[in-house]
Every structure is written in structure tokens, then in C-alpha cells.
Amino acid sequence: MPDTFFDAHQRATVEAAMARIIPTDDTPGAREAGCIDFLERYLSGLGYIFAKPDGSGFETLEGRSAEAWMRRVTIMRQTYRSGIEELDARARAMDGVDFIALPPERQDAVLRAIETSGGDDAPSAPADQPALQQTSTEVELPFLPLLVTHTRQGFYADPIYGGNRNQAGWKTIGFPGPASLAEVHAGRYTTLPYFADGEAEKVKEFHDGL
Amino acid sequence: MASERRMSKPARTDAVIIGAGASGAAAAKVLCEAGVKVVALEKGPWRRKESFGGDELANINRYSLWPDPLLNPRTWRRDTSDEARVDLFCPVPQMVGGGTVHWQGWLPRFTPDDFRMRTVAGDLPGATLADWPITYDELEPYYLKVEWAFGVSGQAGANRFEGPRSGGYPCPPMPMSRYAQKFHQGCAALGWNAFPTPQAALSRPFNGRRATVVSAFAQQHGDPTGTRSSALNVFVPDAVATGNYDLRPDSYVRELVLDGQGNIRAAVYEDAQGETFEQEADIFILACGAVETARLLLLSRSGRFPNGLANGSDLVGRNATFHEYSAAVGTYDDPVYAWAGGGYVSASTFQHYGHDESRGFVSGSHVAVAGVGIPLPINWHLPGAPSWGAEAKKIDRDYFSHSLAVAMVLHDMPQHDNRVDLDDEVVDAWGLPVARVTLKPHRNDLDQGRYLIDRGADILQASGAKGITKVYADRVTGNCSHQHGTARMGKDPDASVLDRWCRAHEVANLYAVDGSPFPTGTGANPTLTIMANAWRVADRIIAERGRARTAPER
Numbered sequence: 001m002p003d004t005f006f007d008a009h010q011r012a013t014v015e016a017a018m019a020r021i022i023p024t025d026d027t028p029g030a031r032e033a034g035c036i037d038f039l040e041r042y043l044s045g046l047g048y049i050f051a052k053p054d055g056s057g058f059e060t061l062e063g064r065s066a067e068a069w070m071r072r073v074t075i076m077r078q079t080y081r082s083g084i085e086e087l088d089a090r091a092r093a094m095d096g097v098d099f100i101a102l103p104p105e106r107q108d109a110v111l112r113a114i115e116t117s118g119g120d121d122a123p124s125a126p127a128d129q130p131a132l133q134q135t136s137t138e139v140e141l142p143f144l145p146l147l148v149t150h151t152r153q154g155f156y157a158d159p160i161y162g163g164n165r166n167q168a169g170w171k172t173i174g175f176p177g178p179a180s181l182a183e184v185h186a187g188r189y190t191t192l193p194y195f196a197d198g199e200a201e202k203v204k205e206f207h208d209g210l
Numbered sequence: 211m212a213s214e215r216r217m218s219k220p221a222r223t224d225a226v227i228i229g230a231g232a233s234g235a236a237a238a239k240v241l242c243e244a245g246v247k248v249v250a251l252e253k254g255p256w257r258r259k260e261s262f263g264g265d266e267l268a269n270i271n272r273y274s275l276w277p278d279p280l281l282n283p284r285t286w287r288r289d290t291s292d293e294a295r296v297d298l299f300c301p302v303p304q305m306v307g308g309g310t311v312h313w314q315g316w317l318p319r320f321t322p323d324d325f326r327m328r329t330v331a332g333d334l335p336g337a338t339l340a341d342w343p344i345t346y347d348e349l350e351p352y353y354l355k356v357e358w359a360f361g362v363s364g365q366a367g368a369n370r371f372e373g374p375r376s377g378g379y380p381c382p383p384m385p386m387s388r389y390a391q392k393f394h395q396g397c398a399a400l401g402w403n404a405f406p407t408p409q410a411a412l413s414r415p416f417n418g419r420r421a422t423v424v425s426a427f428a429q430q431h432g433d434p435t436g437t438r439s440s441a442l443n444v445f446v447p448d449a450v451a452t453g454n455y456d457l458r459p460d461s462y463v464r465e466l467v468l469d470g471q472g473n474i475r476a477a478v479y480e481d482a483q484g485e486t487f488e489q490e491a492d493i494f495i496l497a498c499g500a501v502e503t504a505r506l507l508l509l510s511r512s513g514r515f516p517n518g519l520a521n522g523s524d525l526v527g528r529n530a531t532f533h534e535y536s537a538a539v540g541t542y543d544d545p546v547y548a549w550a551g552g553g554y555v556s557a558s559t560f561q562h563y564g565h566d567e568s569r570g571f572v573s574g575s576h577v578a579v580a581g582v583g584i585p586l587p588i589n590w591h592l593p594g595a596p597s598w599g600a601e602a603k604k605i606d607r608d609y610f611s612h613s614l615a616v617a618m619v620l621h622d623m624p625q626h627d628n629r630v631d632l633d634d635e636v637v638d639a640w641g642l643p644v645a646r647v648t649l650k651p652h653r654n655d656l657d658q659g660r661y662l663i664d665r666g667a668d669i670l671q672a673s674g675a676k677g678i679t680k681v682y683a684d685r686v687t688g689n690c691s692h693q694h695g696t697a698r699m700g701k702d703p704d705a706s707v708l709d710r711w712c713r714a715h716e717v718a719n720l721y722a723v724d725g726s727p728f729p730t731g732t733g734a735n736p737t738l739t740i741m742a743n744a745w746r747v748a749d750r751i752i753a754e755r756g757r758a759r760t761a762p763e764r
């Protein structure tokens with residue numbers, strides 16, 4: 001199963017942009033979490049769309065679902081190809097070099113310029129809206145909101161998808177995610193210890209995992 | 211496909227139920243246990259619990275459970291002058307178990323006044339408020355039956371505004387989350403009544419099932435352990451155990467066809483291979499969810515019903531209501547871990563539920579506490595925060611465990627022009643016109659929404675929140691996955707589609723048991739009432755059959 005999509009320049013460009021979306025500070029950022037590998041897998045085809053629920057590998061897509069996903073991946077590949085070109089074009093227009101050659105503040109300026117040029121009609125990232133129970137339709141997003149969405153997914157999705165390396169994303173925000181999908185699948189993963197003081201103790205007899 | 215469509219005719223049965231979600235599975239359990247032979251036709255797959263997992267990306271962002279919008283689109287427009295655009299309006303999983311497959315399952319009862327809102331509030335201009343043809347007292351025994359079948363965890367009597375109960379809950383409330391604790395503290399400081407939100411989950415072992423594991427992957431995730439309660443892991447196994455339930459997944463009903471007497475003769479459906487079947491039965495029960503039930507009626511046109519089945523009144527699809535989920539979001543110095551238990555092991559208040567003339571708008575709604583957003587990391591987002599950059603990361607880090615939402619389930623008003631009909635351009639992956647939702651908020655919806663969000667902010671403040679952001683709802687977006695009203699029940703055949711037994715006024719062997727019969731949407735999560743009502747209708751169908759069998763031959 002291929003697990004890459006970008007050429008070397010495209011990869012470096014997207015990785016650099018991701019590193020501005022979730023920057024590295026005293027805690028890991030998109031770069032350390034491997035968000036680029038997450039995205040490469042996603043765009044590589046249909047091999048990494050759904051992990052098997054016990055974490056033992058990935059589902060094989062068939063029929064209508066496979067067709068829908070191929071359509072989606074094809075659209076997103078095109079959004080990325082032209083988005084990367086836009087990053088470089090704006091970087092060259094501003095400072096005469098490719099996006100990856102810019103210092104971080106100038107990269108931010110490029111991203112902000114793209115953001116403000118979006119216009120009012122452009123759908124914004126789900127992350128821009130009060131995310132109260134909305135389902136995502138990311139395929140319709142323009143380049144920057146799509147990149148923001150995928151960076152976030154790569155940082156916080158289960159590590160099986162190639163990002164969130166060593167649970168870097170979860171550790172950064174203090175989410176005690178399961179050691180692996182298998183833990184949830186087997187019913188060993190519980191969040192009762194994060195309930196009010198003493199509550200887990202009260203129901204201990206009903207839970208092997210506590 | 212170039213090949214000619216073959217039409218197969220499986221053996222005739224007693225009852226066909228279309229849809230195997232909350233209502234369809236509830237009706238199936240009751241009918242099958244009474245010896246009625248049921249064929250259930252369910253559009254989606256029959257997934258076993260082993261196929262579910264703790265995978266936020268797959269479950270929420272990639273449509274492992276939600277309908278894929280490329281295959282099952284809907285469209286939405288504000289009014290008839292507006293152009294309809296593709297929108298995943300009010301999606302609900304399409305598979306055995308329906309919406310209950312990935313819910314947390316807040317199961318409050320409606321109040322006695324919910325059944326007579328027109329009498330209580332009078333005429334609201336622009337709205338089509340109507341009393342229900344049934345009362346709380348009639349439904350009460352069925353509430354209890356569903357609560358006990360599901361093993362609902364709750365505290366009887368704790369909701370001061372609830373109607374009389376003939377029995378308590380089978381399980382005590384779920385353990386107290388830190389976010390529920392904040393909510394209780396806030397309400398107590400304000401002198402408002404609060405209660406543990408009744409949940410479709412087991413606080414302790416019940417009926418041979420073990421206590422709910424309280425994973426973070428709950429709301430919007432399927433349950434690999436079978437310890438939460440859903441139609442899939444309660445009603446479906448009950449029905450299967452009778453030997454009378456022929457559940458056919460991957461069976462998409464395209465049309466209902468009539469016989470010479472104007473009764474329904476058969477449901478026409480397509481299986482996963484694209485083969486078409488005609489299933490005949492004595493009676494047909496629609497349980498597709500209020501949107502798809504209206505769509506299927508409108509797709510079923512005939513000489514007798516040129517505007518759609520049972521639609522002589524032109525009311526099929528109209529008066530649609532959907533609720534709206536919005537919140538005041540608060541941040542705290544101390545951690546509240548509002549993702550624990552999936553963020554919906556909650557506390558509630560009905561303090562602002564009942565109608566109060568002095569507020570200047572009709573009715574109110576259920577207000578309860580939850581996580582922010584989904585609320586796991588990928589889809590967690592503090593309202594107003596930037597979406598990228600150092601500041602965005604800092605907010606994730608500082609507030610992911612320190613924020614919660616006090617949310618409302620807006621009681622939107624029924625309106626004649628708010629409706630579901632068939633889109634004239636967009637078709638689904640099977641080539642059928644999709645449901646088009648035309649929906650404009652009533653002034654009352656906006657006013658009530660602002661009032662409730664403000665009360666949520668009061669609770670936050672009273673519980674010590676240090677930052678508060680109000681997210682007012684400026685339209686009804688369908689984000690609750692609650693749907694009702696598209697085939698109103700009522701006494702008058704000119705003003706309703708179904709009678710008080712949820713049987714079509716115009717078609718003697720047609721019933722609908724999902725949310726479509728609800729004359730008003732009410733301000734509470736609907737599914738306990740949907741299932742209780744389905745049980746009531748199923749009991750009636752059994753009684754009628756018994757009567758027919760014992761009636762003397764003429």
C-alpha cells in the first residue's frame with residue numbers, strides 16, 4: 001500500500017506550513033507529531049481511510065463507499081497541488097524565494113495573506129465555527145482551512161493514522177487517550193478517574209479496568 | 211447498470227417495518243414478541259458491536275457512522291426564493307440501530323404541557339402550534355417500559371417539572387462528572403432545580419449486561435462493548451430472539467405501491483446488489499426518521515395520490531421541526547475534564563422549560579451541561595479562538611480540560627412553510643431525488659434561544675466560570691439530529707396526516723412511528739418519546755389484529 005503522495009518539494013512545503021499551524025514551543029508541534037505523514041497517508045489513496053476498530057490494520061473500501069472516497073481524495077489532492085503553488089507564488093512575490101526558504105514570521109505572513117484573501121463566501125474551517133455538534137464536510141474547504149483541519153487531525157487523531165506520534169498531541173493538551181485502539185475495543189479504557197472526587201471509587205466493583 | 215431489473219417477490223408477511231432505528235426496532239420488538247411476523251427493511255448495514263471503535267477521526271470526520279454526504283446528500287434553503295444548496299442537514303446514521311448507534315442517549319420525558327402546547331400558549335402568529343391528540347398520561351406507561359427495557363440510569367423525582375411517574379428508573383444515576391458537578395453547583399447557587407440527566411447507559415450491571423465502561427469515545431461513537439443502551443443492542447436482539455423478525459439490512463425502500471382498494475400492497479426495495487424486490491404484507495409501518503419518512507411518502511406517487519402517499523391534505527413534510535443545539539461556553543481555573551465519559555454524562559434543568567407568558571415568547575427547553583463540541587481533541591474548539599498559530603495551540607493546551615458548555619435543545623416552532631419535500635435537481639447515489647429542507651427560524655425561536663443561552667451563562671457564572679462566551683443560534687441548522695412533525699397526528703384529517711394511533715387518515719394499513727407524528731417538537735430530546743410512542747402504536751396494532759381474528763365472519 002503506498003503511503004505517500006507529495007514529491008519532496010511539496011512535502012517540505014506542507015510540512016513547513018503545518019509547523020506554523022501548530023508550532024513547536026516548549027511542547028511538540030505538528031512537525032514532531034508527524035502531521036505530514038498523516039496527510040501523506042490520507043492522500044495516498046484508499047489504504048488509510050478507516051483503521052480497523054481493534055487497531056489491527058486498515059479496512060478495505062468497496063463499492064459506493066470506495067467511489068465516494070476516491071472522489072474526495074482526488075478533489076483534496078488538487079486542492080493541495082494548487083495550494084502549494086499558491087504558497088510559493090506568494091512567497092516569491094513577497095520575498096523572492098520559495099515558501100520553505102522563508103523565516104517563520106514571513107511564512108505566517110503568507111498564510112495570513114491567503115486567509116484574508118479567501119473572501120466572505122469561502123467556507124471556513126470547521127475549526128472557525130462554534131463546533132457544537134457539527135459534522136464535517138471538509139472536502140468543500142479551500143486550501144488553508146483544509147490544511148488547518150488536517151493538521152489538527154494529524155496532531156490529535158489516533159496514532160494509527162500516522163500522526164500524533166508517541167501521542168504527542170494528546171500529551172500536549174493532557175488528554176489521557178487509550179494506549180491503542182485495542183484498549184477501547186476490548187472495553188479496558190475508562191475515563192472514570194476523571195470524574196468528581198470519589199466517584200470512581202463508588203463504582204469500582206462494577207469495573208475491571210479501574 | 212445495463213442489465214434488466216428483475217423483480218423478486220419474497221413470501222408475504224404480517225407487517226413490514228421500514229427502518230430499523232430507534233422506532234422501527236422498538237415496534238419490531240413489541241410486535242414480534244406478540245407473535246406478529248415482521249419483515250424489517252433497513253437501508254443500511256447491520257453492524258455488530260465488534261465493528262465499532264474509539265476512533266474520533268473515522269467516526270466523526272470520515273463518516274464511518276454518519277451518512278456520507280456524497281452518497282446521501284440533502285439540500286437546504288431558507289425559503290422558496292432561496293436557492294437550495296447541498297447540506298448534510300440533520301444527519302442520522304443509516305444502519306441497523308439508526309441514530310441510537312452512536313448517541314450518548316439523554317432520555318428525559320416530555321412534560322404533560324408538551325402534549326397541549328396550543329392550549330397552554332394560545333395562538334402564536336406565523337406558527338402552527340397544535341395540541342397532540344394524546345396525553346402524557348396515555349404515554350406514561352410506555353415511558354416506563356422503554357426506561358426499563360433500556361436500563362436507563364436516572365433519579366426519579368429529581369426533575370421537579372416532570373409529570374407523574376408510575377415507577378422509578380431501573381438504574382441509579384451515572385457517576386457524577388466534574389462538569390455535571392459544576393452545573394449542579396451553579397443551579398444550586400441560583401435556586402434552580404437540577405437533576406442528573408437520564409442516560410441510555412448502565413450505571414451498574416442490568417439484565418445480564420455489564421456496567422457502561424465510561425470511555426471517552428461515547429457520543430458520536432459506536433459502542434464496541436455493548437454496555438451503552440441502543441436499539442441495536444436492546445430491541446434488535448429482543449426481536450431476533452422471538453424467531454419472528456426477518457431483518458434485512460442493505461434494503462433500501464424506494465416506493466410503496468397500492469392495491470385496487472387504496473391500501474398499500476407492497477414495499478419496493480433494492481438490495482446491495484441492485485436487485486429489486488416487492489415485499490407484500492398486511493400492514494406497513496414507516497420508521498425511517500421524520501425526514502426520510504416524508505421523503506418516501508412523497509416518492510410514492512400514484513393516480514390516487516398524485517402528490518405523494520397519504521398526502522391529500524398537502525401536509526406531508528410540512529411543520530418540520532429540528533431543535534437546535536447551542537451553548538454558553540465557560541472556562542474554569544480548575545480542571546473539569548468535560549471530555550470524560552464522552553462529555554455527555556451530564557446534569558440538566560427544566561427550570562426554563564415550561565411556558566411562561568412573562569418571558570415574551572412561547573415555551574422553553576431542556577438546558578444541560580456537556581463538553582465543548584464533540585468534545586475530543588480533533589473536534590474540540592473554543593468559540594472565538596483562532597484556528598491556527600501559537601495562540602490557537604496555547605488555547606488548546608490551557609482550556610481543553612478547563613472548559614464546558616451549558617447547552618440548550620431549542621424548542622423551535624412548527625410553521626406551515628418549514629418543510630421537507632423532494633429536491634428537483636439533486637439525487638442520491640441510488641438516483642432518487644433527495645430530501646430538500648426549507649426552513650426559516652420563527653422570531654420565537656431566536657428569542658427563546660437567546661434567553662436560554664443567557665440562562666446558561668447565568669449557570670456558568672454562578673458556578674465560578676472565569677471566561678464565558680455565548681453562542682446564540684441565528685438559524686436552525688439541524689445539528690441536533692432530532693427531527694419531527696412531517697406527518698402530524700391529529701383528529702382532523704384536513705389538519706393532520708395521521709390519526710391518534712399514528713395510522714394514516716387516508717390509507718388504512720399505513721402507520722408511521724418515528725418523530726414524524728409529533729405535532730410539536732417540544733424542548734426535550736425526543737427519542738424516549740419516539741420509542742414509547744412506537745411501543746404504544748405497536749400495542750394498538752396487536753389489539754386490532756386480535757379483534758379482527760375474533761370478530762364473527764360476516
Ligand SMILES: Cc1cc2nc3c(=O)[nH]c(=O)nc-3n(C[C@H](O)[C@H](O)[C@H](O)COP(=O)(O)OP(=O)(O)OC[C@H]3O[C@@H](n4cnc5c(N)ncnc54)[C@H](O)[C@@H]3O)c2cc1C
Nearest residue numbers: 229231232233253304305308309315316463498724735737
Ligand atoms: C450523535 C447523535 C446523538 C444523539 N443523541 C440523542 C440523545 O441524547 N437523546 C435523544 O433523545 N436523541 C438523540 N439523538 C437523536 C436520535 O438518534 C433520533 O431521535 C432517533 O434515532 C430517531 O429514531 P427514528 O426511529 O425516528 O429514526 P432513526 O433512528 O434515524 O432510524 C431510521 C432508520 O431508517 C432507515 N431508513 C431511512 N430511509 C429508509 C428507506 N427508504 N428504506 C429503508 N430504510 C430506511 C435509516 O437507514 C435508519 O437506520 C442523537 C442523534 C445523533 C446522531
